[in-house]
Structures are given as C-alpha cells and as structure tokens.
Amino acid sequence: MRTWQRHLNKLRWISLCLVFGMLVLLPFLHLYQTYIAAHAYDLLPANERQIYDSMEKLTAPFLSNPEKQLDAIKGTTWSGTLFGLKLSDPLAAVGQAAASMKVYWPFMLTVAIPILFTLVFGRFFCGWICPATFLYELNDNLGTLMRKAGLPITQRRLDGRLKYLVLGIGMVLSAAMGAVLLAAVYPPAIIGRELYYVIAIGGFGGGTLFFLMTLVFDLMVARRGFCRYLCPGGALYSLLGRYRLVRIQRDVANCNDCAKCNVVCQFGLDPLRDNFGQECNNCTACIAVCPTDALKFELKAKDAPNQGPGHLGHQYRKQQQKSEIAEAA
Amino acid sequence: MDRRTFMTRITAAAGIAGFCSLPFAVARLLAPRVAEAAETRIPLPGALENHDKFIDACIGCGVCGEVCPPRCIRFHTNDGGKEANTPYINPVEKGCTLCGLCMEFCPTEALVVTPIREVKMGIAQIDRAACYPWVDRGVCGACLNICPLGTDAIRTEPGTFRPVIQTGCVGCGLCVEICPEPSLPIKIVDYSLSTKKYFEKIGEQPEVKSEPEQVEAPQATPAYQLKY
Numbered sequence: 119m120r121t122w123q124r125h126l127n128k129l130r131w132i133s134l135c136l137v138f139g140m141l142v143l144l145p146f147l148h149l150y151q152t153y154i155a156a157h158a159y160d161l162l163p164a165n166e167r168q169i170y171d172s173m174e175k176l177t178a179p180f181l182s183n184p185e186k187q188l189d190a191i192k193g194t195t196w197s198g199t200l201f202g203l204k205l206s207d208p209l210a211a212v213g214q215a216a217a218s219m220k221v222y223w224p225f226m227l228t229v230a231i232p233i234l235f236t237l238v239f240g241r242f243f244c245g246w247i248c249p250a251t252f253l254y255e256l257n258d259n260l261g262t263l264m265r266k267a268g269l270p271i272t273q274r275r276l277d278g279r280l281k282y283l284v285l286g287i288g289m290v291l292s293a294a295m296g297a298v299l300l301a302a303v304y305p306p307a308i309i310g311r312e313l314y315y316v317i318a319i320g321g322f323g324g325g326t327l328f329f330l331m332t333l334v335f336d337l338m339v340a341r342r343g344f345c346r347y348l349c350p351g352g353a354l355y356s357l358l359g360r361y362r363l364v365r366i367q368r369d370v371a372n373c374n375d376c377a378k379c380n381v382v383c384q385f386g387l388d389p390l391r392d393n394f395g396q397e398c399n400n401c402t403a404c405i406a407v408c409p410t411d412a413l414k415f416e417l418k419a420k421d422a423p424n425q426g427p428g429h430l431g432h433q434y435r436k437q438q439q440k441s442e443i444a445e446a447a
Numbered sequence: 448m449d450r451r452t453f454m455t456r457i458t459a460a461a462g463i464a465g466f467c468s469l470p471f472a473v474a475r476l477l478a479p480r481v482a483e484a485a486e487t488r489i490p491l492p493g494a495l496e497n498h499d500k501f502i503d504a505c506i507g508c509g510v511c512g513e514v515c516p517p518r519c520i521r522f523h524t525n526d527g528g529k530e531a532n533t534p535y536i537n538p539v540e541k542g543c544t545l546c547g548l549c550m551e552f553c554p555t556e557a558l559v560v561t562p563i564r565e566v567k568m569g570i571a572q573i574d575r576a577a578c579y580p581w582v583d584r585g586v587c588g589a590c591l592n593i594c595p596l597g598t599d600a601i602r603t604e605p606g607t608f609r610p611v612i613q614t615g616c617v618g619c620g621l622c623v624e625i626c627p628e629p630s631l632p633i634k635i636v637d638y639s640l641s642t643k644k645y646f647e648k649i650g651e652q653p654e655v656k657s658e659p660e661q662v663e664a665p666q667a668t669p670a671y672q673l674k675y
Binding site for chain 1: 472510521533
C-alpha cells in the first residue's frame with residue numbers, strides 16, 4: 119500500500135488554483151456589487167451588463183442578498199477578510215510596525231493565525247497559497263520547455279541568506295521612509311493588488327513591471343531565484359518555520375538513491391542527503407515523485423542529519439558487502 | 448542565421464531590455480509625486496489626520512477599494528514615491544457616500560471607524576464668482592439635494608438658491624461630483640487649511656444670515672412662485 123501523501127501535490131495545485139482563481143474572481147464580484155448598489159441595470163453598457171449577468175448566474179444559487187453577503191470574502195493574500203475573520207500576511211505586520219515604529223495590536227492579532235500555522239508547518243504559505251508561486255511554477259515549467267528547445271536557461275546558485283538581507287534592508291528603508299516599502303517588492307501582494315487594479319479600476323500599477331522582471335530573473339539567473347534568494351516574505355517565513363514541527367523527512371530504509379527528488383525540487387534543496395533546512399516550502403513534489411515512498415511528512419522539530427545512502431540502492435549494498443568481507447576476515 | 452541562434456538572440460534581447468527598464472521602474476517609483484491639484488486627491492473617511500502617519504499605517508492591501516460600493520476609492524499607482532498603493536478619493540470623478548465600509552474593513556489603524564458626522568476628509572468651498580445662484584440668481588440646488596448630511600453641512604441663503612457651507616461638512620465630495628457647472632465652483636479643500644478649524648477653536652458657527660427654521664428646502668417651492 120503506497121502512502122497517501124503522494125497525492126498532496128495534486129491537492130496543493132488545487133489550492134493554488136483556488137487562491138489564484140479567487141483573486142481573479144473577487145474584483146468581478148466587487149464590480150457586480152457596485153452595479154447592484156447603483157440600481158441601474160438598464161443604464162449599464164453592454165460589457166458591464168455581461169459581467170453583471172455572468173456574476174449573477176454564478177452567485178444566484180448561493181446568495182439571497184449579494185450586495186451585502188459578498189462582503190464576506192474580501193481582500194487578497196496580503197490582507198483580507200474571510201467570513202468576518204481578518205487575516206494578514208506576517209510581512210505586512212513586520213513592514214507596518216517598521217514603518218510606523220510602533221505596534222498596533224488589533225492589526226497584530228490578524229497575523230496571529232498565519233504565524234501559528236507557520237510555526238507548525240514552516241513555509242507552507244509559499245508552497246500552498248502564494249498566488250505568485252502559481253505563476254512562478256508555471257514559469258519554471260516554461261523554463262524546462264525552453265531548455266529542451268535548446269535555449270540557454272541559467273541555473274546559478276547564489277547565497278540563500280541573501281533574502282534575509284533583503285528583509286533587513288527593506289525594514290530599515292521602510293522605517294527611514296515611513297512607508298511600507300516591503301509591499302512594493304513582495305510578489306503575492308503585488309499580484310493581488312494588480313489584479314484588482316486591472317479588473318476593477320483599470321490600468322496596471324508599477325508592480326506588474328517588477329513582477330515581470332522577477333519572472334525574467336527566474337529564467338535567466340536562478341531557478342525559482344526570487345523565492346529562494348530575494349523574497350522578503352520567504353525570508354520571514356523561513357525564520358519563523360525554522361523549528362517547524364511538521365517536516366518532510368527521508369526514510370533511509372526505503373530510499374534507493376534515484377535522486378529524482380533532487381531534480382524535481384525547484385528550491386534546489388537536497389532531499390537525497392537529508393538536506394531540507396528552513397527553505398523547504400512543503401511543496402511535496404519530492405513526495406509525489408519518489409518511487410519507493412521514502413519521503414514522508416513527519417512530526418519532528420529538527421532535520422535528521424545525513425543518514426547516508428538509501429538501503430535499496432547499490433551504494434549501500436556495496437558497503438554492506440565490504441563490511442561482511444571485513445567481518446569474515 | 449539558424450533558428451537556435453535567432454531564438455537565443457531574441458531571448459537575450461528581451462532580457463537586456465527587461466533589465467534595462469529596471470532603473471526606469473525604480474526612477475518612476477522614487478520620482479516626486481506629479482503635482483495634482485490637491486482637491487482631486489482627498490483622504491478617505493476616517494483616515495489618520497496626519498498624512499505621513501496615514502502612509503506609515505497603510506499596508507497597501509486595497510481592501511478599502513474592494514469593499515467600496517460606489518467604487519470611488521482610487522490608488523496611487525505610478526504617480527509617486529512613498530504614496531504608491533495608498534488610496535485616495537477623487538471627488539471630481541466620484542464622491543464618497545459615507546457608507547463606512549472602508550473604515551470597517553481596514554486591517555490597520557490607517558482608517559479608524561468614525562461616526563460619519565465626525566469624519567474629516569476636508570471641507571467644501573464654493574467659488575461665488577462661478578456658482579450659478581451666486582452669480583445670476585440661477586436655480587440650481589444640486590449640491591443641497593445630494594448632500595448626505597443635510598442642513599448641517601450646506602444651507603441656502605434664505606429665499607435664494609445660494610448655497611452656504613456649514614461646519615457640519617465633512618468633505619465627502621458628492622457635491623463636487625454632482626455640480627453641473629463645468630468649472631466646478633465647489634471643491635473640497637484640506638481640512639487643516641480651512642476656516643472650519645478656526646470656528647471650532649472659538650466655538651462658533653460661521654454666519655448664516657437667517658435662523659435655521661426659516662430656511663426652506665428649495666425644491667418644496669414651485670419654481671413659478673419664486674420671487675427675487
């Protein structure tokens with residue numbers, strides 16, 4: 119019986135698609151609400167009427183009073199309301215505290231739940247929710263296609279600690295300028311915001327250009343380079359999730375050293391040598407790809423040290439034979 | 448040139464163009480704000496009075512815009528340094544209906560829940576050299592009819608259609624949106640620049656030449672009976 123955990127990757131993709139889909143849908147629903155509030159269906163131009171009709175068709179089975187009830191889900195992954203529960207990104211709290219140089223507790227409470235989850239699951243936001251990850255992973259697939267087509271895709275390795283520098287400098291600059299600058303260089307915040315601007319208000323903001331730059335960076339400098347080396351939110355989640363309780367671990371007795379996990383890991387980690395670290399974003403791609411179910415989520419506060427070659431691989435067998443010969447001698 | 452070289456060069460060109468635009472983007476972000484007329488950039492209801500503190504507190508999540516029923520909340524996008532992604536209201540396009548949803552949904556202290564009569568977005572000012580009723584005793588009253596705060600905020604001079612702003616005005620900007628005069632004689636000015644603060648300090652109302660009970664709603668009188 120193979121482990122159920124290899125299906126988690128599909129579940130993760132469903133989650134990513136849901137979040138991204140919501141970010142696209144919410145501005146349309148907001149437009150629908152404003153059209154209802156205006157009580158002027160007959161005056162709407164054809165394109166707005168189309169939005170009204172389609173949204174009405176979507177929501178009519180579930181809602182009796184869409185103008186009020188659609189307020190239940192509002193906002194983006196940066197900060198939003200979910201059925202009366204206000205949730206925010208921890209980076210928003212950090213950036214805002216740095217910018218205003220004081221702590222506003224009602225806002226800090228909104229980040230309590232995400233921080234709690236991060237303490238338990240590590241960088242789960244990066245792998246399971248972040249709308250930018252959705253696009254970055256598609257971008258990474260594009261990179262694979264480009265490499266197959268013979269185009270040069272660079273995969274440099276930079277220092278993984280660069281992102282902590284970005285976080286630190288971002289906080290210092292936020293405090294110096296008195297504005298939450300981190301919001302301008304944090305892709306999930308940018309995407310939520312820009313989708314809203316484009317759909318509901320009209321016109322891109324400056325963030326779109328920045329996000330396109332990060333896509334080019336990922337293709338031309340390092341694989342998933344922005345998430346791994348530059349993202350300030352990723353840095354914060356990494357720090358919070360350093361001693362996470364749920365982490366992917368290798369079961370050395372089942373491992374056959376095929377190294378598929380190392381190839382599939384977009385963050386460039388080394389599951390084959392038990393090298394996950396605080397960077398792992400729980401994307402579970404390695405669990406899905408492992409042919410012998412050696413990789414699994416485990417309840418542990420620390421990574422296991424390097425456990426050596428897998429017991430199903432030929433390296434381990436050679437070692438065994440050598441030790442047997444030594445014993446016989 | 449074979450296809451591979453061509454594709455390589457195209458990619459390289461795109462990459463170089465992209466990277467070259469980075470300084471441009473940074474310059475746009477750091478550039479000083481385009482000097483817009485102040486009265487087309489008024490703060491949101493319940494916003495912190497100190498504009499710098501408001502920018503400190505705003506995290507640029509855009510939730511205020513997403514809940515606004517008349518969609519009057521706009522955002523600074525490319526037009527200026529540290530104000531990027533923060534909201535404003537342009538009353539010339541659309542005024543605020545004072546529904547209070549943005550204050551309710553704001554996660555930070557940028558927008559504080561405030562009763563609508565204590566909101567301080569600004570105060571309306573009327574240019575008496577351009578307003579129809581003030582210039583030639585015209586018949587208008589659009590600003591009076593749209594005002595959500597009634598006679599606390601705007602009244603007419605008795606027996607005329609000449610609007611006079613009262614201390615109850617919070618600067619929602621609906622009158623600016625509705626004003627039919629193309630030169631927009633009514634505009635929202637900064638609360639701190641206005642005379643309202645002065646009147647509050649000395650505890651007086653600005654002068655209206657009549658008692659409130661004498662003021663009639665202009666639309667109640669049939670137009671043919673008006674005599675000036």
